[in-house]
Each structure stands twice: as structure tokens, then as C-alpha cells.
Amino acid sequence: QEPKHDFTEHPHELSKIKKVIGVVSGKGGVGKSLVTSLLAVSMARKGYETAILDADVTGPSIPKSFGITTKADANELGIFPVKSKMGTKIMSINLLLANDTDPVVWRGPMIAGAVKQFWTDVIWGDVDYMFIDMPPGTGDVSLTVFQSLKVDGIVVVTSPQELVSMIVSKAVKMAEMMNVPVLGLIENMSYFKCDSCGKSHAIFGESHIEKVAKDHNVKVLGKLPIDPRLATACDRGAIELFDGEWLDETAEMLEEVGL
């Protein structure tokens, strides 16, 4: 069994981070980055200082969805996150690479090292809620994140076309091993609401998320529809303008968990 995290890595001395929430998924493409962005925006709208640590180093998509075109500055004290238009602080490998389209062809330990540096060498300043866009799955980078950063809770993003029960089992077991609570599940691409007929359609079949959640004794925090406007907002760098109440309950829960 993996050792429980021992908090060996301290954040930068100029960082005061109150809560750290890891956003995980079983595989890529289920909307983990989208949910990470929406959670940060939701908490920023409530007046909190928010941050996103993009640990999905081989598929970094956070800067683009926030429309960030500048690079991170650094000085002898450390690296500065880039602030989004509405003030969310962001650090991602794409803010450090000269060319966004360069692939990151690093092996696991290098990737994990970069993520650790996002924690130890980035001057985050005051942050109420930091969201970590984790790499998909339960690989070595995820383990490093859980072992070296002080994660307060995880949110699991699933979609109905997956083997949700297995993914949730794995996430719950990993969280238990790392002694981190699972705050709940968010089902993405849960349904499609048709503008013309007004009905909701279960594109990937009926969802089993409620049963899976019950079986694993975790909560369903929210369900997001398939909505082309969300994809367009990510593409255009306008995710901060999203309009929808799907994650309001999740945001309230985060507030209740407290700082």
C-alpha cells in the first residue's frame, strides 16, 4: 500500500492557500477540465479568490478556455500565475512553454516534478479555493499530487458513456489510500436538452449515477448537459461568461465545507 501523504512539500512562502480541491476523471475527454474551470468561476462569482493548478500537463486546456494569451512571469523569488479577466489565478505548462503547440514528451517523473513546482515555486499569494485539474486516471502523476500537495477533497467527473461504477470505485479507493475525502460526483454530458422540443434526451442511455453514488456512499453534486455553448465558450476563451446553474449546489457545498 502507498504511504499516506506526509505533506513534505510546502507551498511557496508567499502563497496562502486555504482549500485545495482535486478534480479527477477515469479517462480523458469526459470534461474534467471544463468542470474544473466552471467550479473556479462559480467560486470567483461568489467573491472568493480562486486559482487553478493545471496538473494535466500532457493535455493542458485551462489557459485556452480562459482566453489567456500571455505567458507567466518569473523572478528570483518564483513564478507568477497568470490572472484571468475575472481574477482567477492560473498556472499551466502552457504558460511556461514558448510555443503552445509544442507537445510535452516527458516521462512521468518529469511531469510529476513540474506539477510539484507549480505548488512549491509558484507565488500564488492569497487563495481561498484552488482547483487542481488532475491528469486523467490514477497514474503516477496523480499519486505524486496526492502525496506531495495538501489536497482537501476530490471531485470525480464521470460521463454516462463510461464504466462509471469501476471509475468511481478506483477514485474512491485512491482517495482512501491518500486519506483525502471524496466530496462527490459530477456527471458531465448527462443529457441533452433540445431547444426546439424542450425535452431532455439521454444521448448515452439512462444515467446510473445515482445508484453508483449510493453504492459507494458518495454524493451526486451535479449533472451537466451536453451543451454546444459550453464547447464554444471553451474554444473562444470565454468560459468565464458561462450561464447555467448546474454547479450551484456544488459551489454551496464547497462554501459549507468552509475555509
Ligand code: ADP
Ligand atoms: P478532459 O479534461 O476530461 O479531457 P475537457 O474538459 O477538455 O475534457 O472536454 C473535452 C472536450 O469536450 C472539450 O472540447 C470541451 O469543450 C467539450 N465538452 C466537455 N463537456 C462538454 C459539455 N457538457 N457540453 C459540450 N461540450 C463539452
